[in-house]
Amino acid sequence: MDTVTIKDIARKCGVGVSTVSRAMNNHPDINPKTKEMILQVIAESGFVPNNSARNLKRVDARAVALLVKGMDNMFFTDIIHTIEKETQEQKYSCILQQVEEDENELELALELVKEKRLRGIIFLGGNFAHPEELQRRLTVPFVISTIGQLEKAGGYIGGSVSVDNRKESFKIVDYLCSLGHRQIAVLTSAEDDESIGKLRLDGYRQALENRGIAFDPSLVVYMEPEIDRYSLASGYRMTKKLLEAGARFSALYATADTLALGACRALKEAGVEVPADCSVAGFDGLDAGKYYIPSLTTLEQPAEEIAEATVRHLFQLIRKKEKPRRLFFEGKLVVRESTQEYRTRGDSATGGNHGREN
Amino acid sequence: MDTVTIKDIARKCGVGVSTVSRAMNNHPDINPKTKEMILQVIAESGFVPNNSARNLKRVDARAVALLVKGMDNMFFTDIIHTIEKETQEQKYSCILQQVEEDENELELALELVKEKRLRGIIFLGGNFAHPEELQRRLTVPFVISTIGQLEKAGGYIGGSVSVDNRKESFKIVDYLCSLGHRQIAVLTSAEDDESIGKLRLDGYRQALENRGIAFDPSLVVYMEPEIDRYSLASGYRMTKKLLEAGARFSALYATADTLALGACRALKEAGVEVPADCSVAGFDGLDAGKYYIPSLTTLEQPAEEIAEATVRHLFQLIRKKEKPRRLFFEGKLVVRESTQEYRTRGDSATGGNHGREN
Numbered sequence: 001m002d003t004v005t006i007k008d009i010a011r012k013c014g015v016g017v018s019t020v021s022r023a024m025n026n027h028p029d030i031n032p033k034t035k036e037m038i039l040q041v042i043a044e045s046g047f048v049p050n051n052s053a054r055n056l057k058r059v060d061a062r063a064v065a066l067l068v069k070g071m072d073n074m075f076f077t078d079i080i081h082t083i084e085k086e087t088q089e090q091k092y093s094c095i096l097q098q099v100e101e102d103e104n105e106l107e108l109a110l111e112l113v114k115e116k117r118l119r120g121i122i123f124l125g126g127n128f129a130h131p132e133e134l135q136r137r138l139t140v141p142f143v144i145s146t147i148g149q150l151e152k153a154g155g156y157i158g159g160s161v162s163v164d165n166r167k168e169s170f171k172i173v174d175y176l177c178s179l180g181h182r183q184i185a186v187l188t189s190a191e192d193d194e195s196i197g198k199l200r201l202d203g204y205r206q207a208l209e210n211r212g213i214a215f216d217p218s219l220v221v222y223m224e225p226e227i228d229r230y231s232l233a234s235g236y237r238m239t240k241k242l243l244e245a246g247a248r249f250s251a252l253y254a255t256a257d258t259l260a261l262g263a264c265r266a267l268k269e270a271g272v273e274v275p276a277d278c279s280v281a282g283f284d285g286l287d288a289g290k291y292y293i294p295s296l297t298t299l300e301q302p303a304e305e306i307a308e309a310t311v312r313h314l315f316q317l318i319r320k321k322e323k324p325r326r327l328f329f330e331g332k333l334v335v336r337e338s339t340q341e342y343r344t345r346g347d348s349a350t351g352g353n354h355g356r357e358n
Numbered sequence: 359m360d361t362v363t364i365k366d367i368a369r370k371c372g373v374g375v376s377t378v379s380r381a382m383n384n385h386p387d388i389n390p391k392t393k394e395m396i397l398q399v400i401a402e403s404g405f406v407p408n409n410s411a412r413n414l415k416r417v418d419a420r421a422v423a424l425l426v427k428g429m430d431n432m433f434f435t436d437i438i439h440t441i442e443k444e445t446q447e448q449k450y451s452c453i454l455q456q457v458e459e460d461e462n463e464l465e466l467a468l469e470l471v472k473e474k475r476l477r478g479i480i481f482l483g484g485n486f487a488h489p490e491e492l493q494r495r496l497t498v499p500f501v502i503s504t505i506g507q508l509e510k511a512g513g514y515i516g517g518s519v520s521v522d523n524r525k526e527s528f529k530i531v532d533y534l535c536s537l538g539h540r541q542i543a544v545l546t547s548a549e550d551d552e553s554i555g556k557l558r559l560d561g562y563r564q565a566l567e568n569r570g571i572a573f574d575p576s577l578v579v580y581m582e583p584e585i586d587r588y589s590l591a592s593g594y595r596m597t598k599k600l601l602e603a604g605a606r607f608s609a610l611y612a613t614a615d616t617l618a619l620g621a622c623r624a625l626k627e628a629g630v631e632v633p634a635d636c637s638v639a640g641f642d643g644l645d646a647g648k649y650y651i652p653s654l655t656t657l658e659q660p661a662e663e664i665a666e667a668t669v670r671h672l673f674q675l676i677r678k679k680e681k682p683r684r685l686f687f688e689g690k691l692v693v694r695e696s697t698q699e700y701r702t703r704g705d706s707a708t709g710g711n712h713g714r715e716n
Contacts, residue, residue, distance in 0.1 A: 023489070024462070024465075024488075024489070024492060035489075039489050039491045039492070040491070042491065042492070043491045043494075071435070071438070071439045071442075072435055072436065072439055074432070074435070077429070077430055077432070077435060078430065080429070081429050081430055081456065084429075084454060084455075084456050085456060088456070093453060093455075094453075094454060094455075095451060095452075095453055095454075096442060096452060096453075096454035097442075097446075097451075097452075098439065098442050098443060098446075104382070107382075131381075131382070131397050133397045133398075133400065133401045134382060134397070134400070136401075231645070232645055232646060232648070232649040233645065233649075235649075236649060261646070261649055261650075262649050264649075264651065265649040265650075265651060265653075268651055287589070287590055287591065288590060288619070288646055290590070291590040291591075291593075291594060291619055291620050291622075291623040292619075292623075292650065292651070293622065293623060293626055293650070293651045295623075
């Protein structure tokens with residue numbers, strides 16, 4: 001009975017395959033009696049619909065795990081979407097596993113590999129600064145997605161796919177400098193972070209240095225551990241803090257678009273117009289930034305390509321066709337409404353850039 | 359060797375458990391030599407770290423599947439997050455499975471249940487209008503999350519957790535009416551949709567009727583199948599279409615916050631000020647709406663509670679402690695900056711509400 005196909009059903013009912021399909025999908029264009037008859041035949045036949053090629057061979061499929069730290073980070077949405085889709089294309093199932101902020105993703109992964117079906121792991125988000133000795137415990141190949149490089153320890157022994165976070169961060173801060181801004185506030189991750197936030201902050205420092213601008217610690221807002229994440233709420237809170245401290249800046253660089261959008265709102269509530277009084281730039285290239293008012297200048301990451309390459313590389317590792325590599329993609333500076341040239345006080349309709357003297 | 363614990367390692371090294379933990383987590387506060395020694399002992403011992411209670415018993419865990427149609431819908435992010443977390447709490451693993459727009463989630467589910475570990479299914483998104491006969495093929499319990507009721511077929515034979523989409527939609531449209539708006543445009547799902555979009559559109563119609571306002575088909579914009587989804591881009595496109603058709607309205611109700619945010623941007627680009635020229639209201643209660651400029655009036659769904667109750671109900675079904683039920687949660691009208699009282703032309707600084715004839 002397991003070999004009953006949709007064609008068998010159609011034949012038995014004396015109708016076409018498309019009519020059977022319509023009955024199954026509750027399509028309006030079908031005679032109710034015909035539909036009832038077809039569903040009755042299906043119910044009696046032991047037919048399990050599986051005519052879609054994508055659905056074949058799912059049974060007890062081998063799996064890869066996707067470990068995500070910071071799943072509410074909007075930037076990850078498309079990446080998770082693409083990774084899951086590409087994994088399905090390979091006829092593997094994808095086990096999504098969240099890693100809480102205080103959890104160790106490597107410990108979690110070591111537990112997961114005990115699962116027999118597991119063939120590979122993708123790590124997304126967080127700070128993958130684990131000693132090489134422990135990484136070697138992972139008996140399946142793994143790829144770190146979106147981070148790129150690590151300062152500590154021996155780096156990864158797995159593959160890695162990302163933009164060069166330091167270089168791309170340099171690019172957008174240099175763009176702000178090119179507009180004439182010299183007092184550029186920055187919202188970044190927690191002070192002890194060794195991951196993306198650190199790399200982007202390094203890029204910020206290098207860009208200032210390259211332009212001969214001194215690094216001013218009073219313009220840096222770090223996330224508070226336990227409280228902040230890459231979210232609009234954090235960007236809002238961090239910017240409030242900056243304003244309350246009386247910091248002077250004509251531009252604000254948020255190391256993630258989520259933070260930048262929250263920052264715009266905090267500035268607005270403080271009566272600071274973006275971009276007239278303060279330019280704001282983000283990082284990531286979220287869709288939300290495109291539709292925000294003002295639309296957001298950002299450094300766009302090729303999220304879909306990064307996700308696709310992550311899966312492709314993992315399967316090359318699983319099939320032993322490649323050694324672990326570090327793949328880098330280029331980001332793209334996207335200039336929108338939230339940034340403009342620095343003007344000295346009095347130039348602009350709103351009385352000059354925020355907090356900037358002269 | 360499998361029974362080696364972190365305490366054994368600590369004893370063997372002559373250090374405390376916290377020191378071992380610091381070594382494993384690359385904590386800065388540890389003598390490098392001590393750390394090296396500890397990692398060496400770990401490497402030789404066959405110790406697999408699993409001291410976190412949350413990580414125990416993951417091995418070959420039983421699983422539930424989460425089938426998501428429209429994974430890029432921002433409203434689902436928190437729901438998926440919570441469902442996954444709650445499932446882990448139950449010591450089950452969560453298999454995340456995307457359903458493409460043109461795929462049949464029930465067919466997919468029927469394939470998945472062949473998988474031996476699977477104990478239950480949660481359906482999120484899409485249109486679950488499947489004939490009862492086919493639903494009965496699912497040999498594991500299932501719960502439909504966020505939709506609520508169905509018009510067609512016999513409804514669900516599984517459980518259901520959601521707000522009452524029709525009632526909540528009525529609530530927010532009635533609020534717009536109470537502000538004096540009578541020409542209220544609406545952005546909704548595809549015309550043949552039988553799911554959430556349909557229910558919310560019904561609520562809109564009922565609210566107008568209740569206020570004695572005639573339903574005007576020229577004020578309804580349906581999503582285009584194959585093109586539109588619950589995204590900012592769709593809201594933007596749909597509103598452009600409305601404006602290009604020369605529709606007259608003083609308020610716009612988007613049946614999802616994502617659509618509403620895209621709508622605000624399209625209105626802005628057309629020189630229509632929100633809320634001075636046109637009030638905008640959404641549905642869902644996304645974080646993004648809170649930080650948008652203007653912040654968005656919306657009907658907030660208790661996303662976390664819905665997600666938690668979904669998992670709770672599923673496990674009650676798995677454990678045969680309950681029969682499938684329909685659980686409803688209350689939504690909450692959240693009034694923010696994007697809506698204001700209707701003003702006749704000339705009242706407001708910008709020359710009155712958009713397109714509205716006096």
